[in-house]
Amino acid sequence: MDESAQEVSTRCALVTGSSRGIGLAIARSLAETGCDVALNCSGSARLPALEETAAEIAQRFGVQATAFAADISKPEEAKRLVDEALAAFGHIDILVNNAGITRDGSIVRMTEQDFDDVIAVNLKGAFNCCKAVARPMMRQRFGRIISLSSVVGIYGNAGQVNYAASKAGVIGMTKALSRELVSRGITVNAVAPGFISTDMTDALPDRQRALLVERIGCGRLGTPEDVANVVRFLASDGAGYVTGQVICVDGGLQA
Ligand code: NAP
Numbered sequence: 001m002d003e004s005a006q007e008v009s010t011r012c013a014l015v016t017g018s019s020r021g022i023g024l025a026i027a028r029s030l031a032e033t034g035c036d037v038a039l040n041c042s043g044s045a046r047l048p049a050l051e052e053t054a055a056e057i058a059q060r061f062g063v064q065a066t067a068f069a070a071d072i073s074k075p076e077e078a079k080r081l082v083d084e085a086l087a088a089f090g091h092i093d094i095l096v097n098n099a100g101i102t103r104d105g106s107i108v109r110m111t112e113q114d115f116d117d118v119i120a121v122n123l124k125g126a127f128n129c130c131k132a133v134a135r136p137m138m139r140q141r142f143g144r145i146i147s148l149s150s151v152v153g154i155y156g157n158a159g160q161v162n163y164a165a166s167k168a169g170v171i172g173m174t175k176a177l178s179r180e181l182v183s184r185g186i187t188v189n190a191v192a193p194g195f196i197s198t199d200m201t202d203a204l205p206d207r208q209r210a211l212l213v214e215r216i217g218c219g220r221l222g223t224p225e226d227v228a229n230v231v232r233f234l235a236s237d238g239a240g241y242v243t244g245q246v247i248c249v250d251g252g253l254q255a
Helices: 003-009 021-032 044-061 075-089 112-140 161-184 206-214 224-235
Strands: 012-015 036-041 065-069 094-097 143-148 186-193 246-249
Touching (some): 012 021, 021 036, 036 044, 036 075, 065 075, 094 112, 161 186, 186 224
């Protein structure tokens, strides 16, 4: 193995919300490249299952994988998550802000709590994690921060004013932070998936799903792996000249 390959193999990635769906596919994909991975779920109830997932990833890909429970919407828990991952791995080179929730409803039905909860996880949670990794990444003069936005944050979607606002916020934060950190060797990018088959979209009624597919050029919903492939590139050492960008992974969705 040459020196640069060795360097890549010792990278460590923290992927928030990696107990299932897109986050789990990202963690697996990064582990496949030789990254150690810190997995995260929202609370201790899911931790035993996540620990099993971590053990399976470690065995399959020959990397270190550790599971951490933390509600990233709470600044002190996000900080503890980062501190524990740093203690376990010694460094965090890649942060993937993936954890996200929906609380859909028309504006007349949406409660203030629905709005606040979605902003707290999707936007403030990403901020909390970025803030916690910024100093360690600046010290090591290397970092990759990739946040999950959504096409809904670009085009909007009826019934999702809270979610759209949170995901548009992620784009603004990505662009601002990329300017702050670029001189320290840290890139900051966002990925905006279209409609991806996960627990989040499984809740869609069949009729709505069929109408959606008609609007997708590729003729199908995306898979978590479709998104993970793009995150994997942005996380790579070879993506060092790409920052402040938003890459749509939507199969040619007609907005
Ligand atoms: P998902 O299947 O519902 O999984 C959500 C993940 O986020 C779970 O691992 C969950 O952990 C975690 N999570 C939720 N709240 C958290 C918190 N407060 N602290 C820590 N972790 C938390 O979602 P997904 O479809 O894979 O979506 C992943 C990301 O992609 C989200 O940011 C979503 O907005 C974005 N996205 C998804 C789609 C899509 O079509 N699916 C499209 C565009 C963007 P627990 O298991 O503990 O609940």
